[in-house]
Amino acid sequence: xxxGLVRGLDGRERCFWCVGDPLYESYHDDEWGRPSAxxxxxxxxxxxxxxxxxxxxxxxxxxxxxxxxxxxxxxxxAVARFGDNEVVRLLADPGIVRHRGKIxxxxxxxRAACASIEREGSLxxxxxxxxxxxxxxxxxxxxxxxxxxxxxxxxxxxARELKARGFRYLGPVTAYAFMQAMGLVNDHLAGCPTxxxxxxxxxxxxxxxx
Numbered sequence: 569x570x571x572g573l574v575r576g577l578d579g580r581e582r583c584f585w586c587v588g589d590p591l592y593e594s595y596h597d598d599e600w601g602r603p604s605a606x607x608x609x610x611x612x613x614x615x616x617x618x619x620x621x622x623x624x625x626x627x628x629x630x631x632x633x634x635x636x637x638x639x640x641x642x643x644x645x646a647v648a649r650f651g652d653n654e655v656v657r658l659l660a661d662p663g664i665v666r667h668r669g670k671i672x673x674x675x676x677x678x679r680a681a682c683a684s685i686e687r688e689g690s691l692x693x694x695x696x697x698x699x700x701x702x703x704x705x706x707x708x709x710x711x712x713x714x715x716x717x718x719x720x721x722x723x724x725x726x727a728r729e730l731k732a733r734g735f736r737y738l739g740p741v742t743a744y745a746f747m748q749a750m751g752l753v754n755d756h757l758a759g760c761p762t763x764x765x766x767x768x769x770x771x772x773x774x775x776x777x778x
Contacts, residue, residue: 571709571710571711572584572708572709572710572711572713572714572757573757573759573760574587576593580597580761581759581760581761582596582597582760582762583596583714583756583757583760583762584711584714584757585714586600589626591626591629591630592626592629595629596762597762599749600748600749600756600762601748601749601751601754601755601756601762601763601766602750602751602765602766602769603750603751603752603766603769603770603773604692604750604751604773605690605692605696605773606692607644607681607685607690607691607692608641608642608643608644609750610691610692610695610750611642611644611677611678611681611691612636612642613746613749613750614677614681614735614738614746615635615639615642615674615677615678616628616632616635617737617738617742617745617746617749618670618673618674618677618736618737618738618742619635619664619665619667619670619674619737620742620745621670621737621742623665625745628665631663631664631665634661634663634664635663635664637663638657638658638661638663638664639658639674644678644681644682644685644691645678645682646678647674647675647678648675648678648679648681648682650675650678654675655668655671655672655675658671659671669737670737672736673736673737676734676735676736677734677735677736677737677738679734680730680733680734680735681735683733683734684733695726695750695752696752698722698723698725698726698729698747698752699722699747699752699753700720700722700752700753702754702767702770705753705754707754707755707756707757707758707763708755708757708758709757709758710757714755714757717744717748717755718741718744719740719741719743719744720740720744720747720753722747722752722753723740723741723743723744723747724740724743726740726743726747727739727740727742727743730743751766751769751770751773754766754767754770
């Protein structure tokens with residue numbers, strides 16, 4: 569087994585960062601790195617990555633259902649209509665991260681997302697333009713290799729464009745984490761079986777758009 573892969577109690581090999589928590593393992597197996605062209609899912613992840621700033625992803629993952637209830641299941645059009653009353657409601661919600669700047673950023677991001685959908689036809693059309701050629705993106709070989717991947721030329725370009733369009737709390741490091749999670753890059757460790765599934769799913773997405 570290569571450095572960075574760990575065998576779980578169920579006998580399945582996984583990337584080291586998720587092993588030990590069933591919720592995290594399920595997220596690794598079923599979501600992280602799976603390419604998506606679903607605008608709601610993409611918008612949700614942009615928002616949650618912003619809320620994660622300064623926290624662990626597992627903290628956000630444990631609160632995700634609360635976030636979905638609080639933010640209208642991350643329907644961009646619905647969140648874009650949030651006003652002062654919703655900000656007050658959200659600041660009083662103990663089930664989410666009660667940070668005014670991040671809450672207001674999520675609402676601003678919804679408005680920016682709606683504008684991008686109007687301009688591009690979909691949020692996916694805009695975001696996937698920043699995905700690197702998968703033939704040139706090598707999957708990490710070790711824990712150290714994985715840890716070193718905090719941003720890329722593509723994530724820096726995406727962060728610049730997001731800022732220009734009015735998105736907030738989405739710098740190049742956060743943008744790269746978003747790209748990893750939504751399959752714009754495949755950073756499952758080399759040899760991770762889920763990484764092979766993600767590669768096949770990306771091929772299907774690029775061929776069919778689904």
